Amino acid sequence: MTLYEAVGGRETFALIAQTFYEGIASDEVLLPMYGGNDADLNAAAQRLQLFLEQYWGGPRDYEELRGHPRLRMRHMAYKIDRDARERWLKHMRNALDVTVKAGLVAPLYEAELWDYLERAATSLMNTNG
Numbered sequence: 001m002t003l004y005e006a007v008g009g010r011e012t013f014a015l016i017a018q019t020f021y022e023g024i025a026s027d028e029v030l031l032p033m034y035g036g037n038d039a040d041l042n043a044a045a046q047r048l049q050l051f052l053e054q055y056w057g058g059p060r061d062y063e064e065l066r067g068h069p070r071l072r073m074r075h076m077a078y079k080i081d082r083d084a085r086e087r088w089l090k091h092m093r094n095a096l097d098v099t100v101k102a103g104l105v106a107p108l109y110e111a112e113l114w115d116y117l118e119r120a121a122t123s124l125m126n127t128n129g
């Protein structure tokens with residue numbers, strides 16, 4: 001069984017992406033990066049959802065839609081310093097907590113997801129300043 005299936009599949013990843021982007025919508029530092037008040041956060045939420053689904057062994061819709069992830073390259077357009085990383089992870093932590101409280105994600109998988117997200121966020125940092 002894939003982690004995708006073990007945590008409840010699409011429903012869970014949709015909840016993570018939706019909750020995460022609700023956090024972005026009220027983040028004064030990150031929201032401008034995502035296009036400010038004109039941002040199409042629903043489209044961005046869908047990209048993140050499909051990427052995470054694919055990464056964890058679910059359907060490969062992300063690739064279909066966006067091609068190879070190339071995440072480091074795709075993030076070069078944004079200034080990702082320690083503060084941006086911490087803010088991103090704070091919204092993701094909250095999103096993950098919501099799925100745990102909803103009984104969708106068991107502690108073992110929660111730890112695995114979180115470990116990956118923390119490392120991925122570190123790998124996408126591209127500036128100290």
Ligand code: HEM
Nearest residue numbers: 033034044047048051066074078080084085088120121124
């Ligand atoms: C470290 C802090 C991070 C910041 C500030 C950040 C910021 C952004 C921004 C501004 C976008 C463009 C929004 C859009 O899709 O229109 C984006 C896209 C994206 N981010 Fe991040 N991101 C971060 C970390 C991560 C991490 C850790 C992952 C994966 C685990 C991730 C996955 C993605 C994906 C899949 C997209 C869409 C790529 C595409 O298909 O164009 N991001 N990010």
